[in-house]
Amino acid sequence: MKNANIGNYEETYHRFQWTDAEKHFTWAKTDKVNIVYEAIDRHVEEGKGDHPAILYWDGQREETYTFADLKQLSSQFANGLKNYGIQQGDRVFLFMPRSPELMISLLGIIRIGAIAGPLFEAFMEEAIKDRLLDSGAVAIVTTHQLLSRIPISELHELKYVILVGSEEVESPNQVLYQDLMNHSQEYTIEWVSRETPMLIHYTSGSTGKPKGVLQVHDAMLHQYMAGKWVYDLKETDIYWCTADPGWVTGTSAGIFSPWLNGVPIVVRGGRFSVDDWYKTIEKYQVTVWFSAPTAFRMLMREGNEIPRRYDLSTLRHILSAGEPLNAEVIRWGEEVFQQPIYDNWWMTETGASICANYKTIPIRPGSMGKPIPGIRLAIVDDKGKELPPYEMGNLAIKKPWPAMLRTIWNNPERYQEYFINDWFISGDKAYRDKDGYFWFQGRKDDVINTSGERVGPFEVESKLIEHWAVAEAGVIGIPDELRGEVVKAFITVKNGVVPTEKLKEEIRQFVKENLAAHAAPRQIEFIDTLPKTRSGKIMRRVLKAWELGLPPGDLSTMEV
Ligand code: ATP
Numbered sequence: 001m002k003n004a005n006i007g008n009y010e011e012t013y014h015r016f017q018w019t020d021a022e023k024h025f026t027w028a029k030t031d032k033v034n035i036v037y038e039a040i041d042r043h044v045e046e047g048k049g050d051h052p053a054i055l056y057w058d059g060q061r062e063e064t065y066t067f068a069d070l071k072q073l074s075s076q077f078a079n080g081l082k083n084y085g086i087q088q089g090d091r092v093f094l095f096m097p098r099s100p101e102l103m104i105s106l107l108g109i110i111r112i113g114a115i116a117g118p119l120f121e122a123f124m125e126e127a128i129k130d131r132l133l134d135s136g137a138v139a140i141v142t143t144h145q146l147l148s149r150i151p152i153s154e155l156h157e158l159k160y161v162i163l164v165g166s167e168e169v170e171s172p173n174q175v176l177y178q179d180l181m182n183h184s185q186e187y188t189i190e191w192v193s194r195e196t197p198m199l200i201h202y203t204s205g206s207t208g209k210p211k212g213v214l215q216v217h218d219a220m221l222h223q224y225m226a227g228k229w230v231y232d233l234k235e236t237d238i239y240w241c242t243a244d245p246g247w248v249t250g251t252s253a254g255i256f257s258p259w260l261n262g263v264p265i266v267v268r269g270g271r272f273s274v275d276d277w278y279k280t281i282e283k284y285q286v287t288v289w290f291s292a293p294t295a296f297r298m299l300m301r302e303g304n305e306i307p308r309r310y311d312l313s314t315l316r317h318i319l320s321a322g323e324p325l326n327a328e329v330i331r332w333g334e335e336v337f338q339q340p341i342y343d344n345w346w347m348t349e350t351g352a353s354i355c356a357n358y359k360t361i362p363i364r365p366g367s368m369g370k371p372i373p374g375i376r377l378a379i380v381d382d383k384g385k386e387l388p389p390y391e392m393g394n395l396a397i398k399k400p401w402p403a404m405l406r407t408i409w410n411n412p413e414r415y416q417e418y419f420i421n422d423w424f425i426s427g428d429k430a431y432r433d434k435d436g437y438f439w440f441q442g443r444k445d446d447v448i449n450t451s452g453e454r455v456g457p458f459e460v461e462s463k464l465i466e467h468w469a470v471a472e473a474g475v476i477g478i479p480d481e482l483r484g485e486v487v488k489a490f491i492t493v494k495n496g497v498v499p500t501e502k503l504k505e506e507i508r509q510f511v512k513e514n515l516a517a518h519a520a521p522r523q524i525e526f527i528d529t530l531p532k533t534r535s536g537k538i539m540r541r542v543l544k545a546w547e548l549g550l551p552p553g554d555l556s557t558m559e560v
């Protein structure tokens with residue numbers, strides 16, 4: 001058995017209860033709670049103040065911050081916010097590039113019991129307006145370069161714009177970051193209840209208008225344990241999660257899981273190339289690396305020659321989440337990194353990893369593994385009845401769990417719609433095999449019904465990318481009089497491949513012979529790029545709308 005934090009999976013799963021995790025936290029003794037205290041300050045009090053917490057590099061600027069630095073700086077930021085009358089429960093948004101200032105602001109906001117709303121820096125004006133209006137944000141931390149995308153005159157509740165990296169303000173509601181930081185050097189922490197909100201994350205918008213998911217401080221229990229069991233973090237690790245803090249993976253897996261476990265994180269700022277990915281791993285001797293299928297597919301498309309130029313031998317654990325991880329990508333990982341990539345499944349709404357592959361149980365490529373201890377995961381029908389192995393149904397979680405969303409901001413009705421009895425219904429379709437592994441099939445709305453057979457787009461896409469010419473694929477069902485629906489595939493080809501009619505036929509045959517005749521795409525279209533969300537997910541609803549000539553719906557999160 002490999003030596004991993006999870007130990008014997010089955011044994012841990014059966015033994016563990018969430019109350020067992022509480023004893024790891026200071027608040028179990030003091031009754032005083034704040035995730036920032038547990039993620040930062042306690043390490044300083046335990047004598048680890050000089051341990052690195054952030055290793056920042058954007059190609060030029062290069063800085064290291066210790067836990068003591070972050071305790072100090074985020075206290076200063078917190079004091080600044082208080083000075084402007086910002087208090088517990090207020091929403092303060094973050095709209096800026098990945099940087100130490102982003103991390104410091106995030107900690108400062110949560111430190112005073114306020115609610116942070118991280119936004120992806122690539123968002124355009126409409127996306128920003130929707131989210132700031134919906135959440136009633138009172139302040140936003142941003143940069144001069146992004147200012148023009150914040151429609152301030154339309155945001156009546158927004159009182160302050162905090163500017164990072166500017167020397168002077170241009171209007172009365174602007175505050176300079178460095179001035180805010182200089183109000184008081186005093187240590188500060190607001191003790192809150194476990195149920196106090198800390199974050200609003202808007203979902204990726206793959207299926208429609210993004211929802212404002214509200215998370216509370218209690219999520220730390222789950223984030224801490226996911227850090228141990230799924231990411232297998234140890235204090236000696238150097239951890240790099242490539243997700244932007246604008247998405248739940250970026251804050252939960254990217255920031256809180258490691259810091260709650262006392263582990264330093266690499267923060268890679270700026271835009272970067274394929275070379276830079278490997279360079280970052282080499283430079284920081286990254287040991288645990290967490291990314292997404294879209295990124296792995298991009299690296300895979302560029303070939304195996306580039307990674308050979310770098311020393312990647314420090315890597316000991318590689319993870320993926322956000323989209324299904326194709327078996328082909330796992331095989332590629334084994335070739336290039338001499339180890340598999342471990343898939344784990346979760347959603348903004350779940351707040352942390354729910355289902356995962358672990359180092360101590362065999363990977364079944366294409367499966368998202370087994371539920372983490374403390375989580376009851378099942379396949380249920382539309383009435384909430386549990387289904388037997390191999391039957392496709394709704395992937396559902398028994399409520400509650402610590403990182404579970406507490407509501408949809410401004411939309412309690414939408415929140416109620418997630419539940420059938422005690423089951424949280426994810427919106428994903430999956431099945432469970434007889435050994436308890438879960439297999440993702442597709443989003444509820446994406447599953448294709450052709451000649452009475454149900455086809456999950458993921459399976460077809462995964463088969464397609466096994467073909468030598470295919471880089472990425474997005475598969476949808478299109479209406480057909482005879483068959484109900486037929487499978488259509490949108491395909492991007494690998495560098496240098498010439499897309500021809502003959503190639504289409506060859507690809508179709510490939511799926512027919514290696515998967516199933518009914519799953520083979522009847523139509524194939526080559527395109528330059530697939531429509532994706534900013535978090536890197538294929539937007540099948542957009543493909544479908546293109547195909548049917550319908551309005552595509554909310555595009556605020558689409559990558560352009
Ligand atoms: P929206 O809810 O706005 O439509 P979204 O569901 O893409 O967008 P997220 O919360 O960022 O927003 O993503 C969660 C979804 O991502 C899951 O419901 C699932 O469909 C997909 N997903 C995440 N991880 C995995 C995985 N390991 N395997 C398969 N699918 C995954």
Ligand code: MG
Pocket residue numbers: 203207347427
């Ligand atoms: Mg969703």
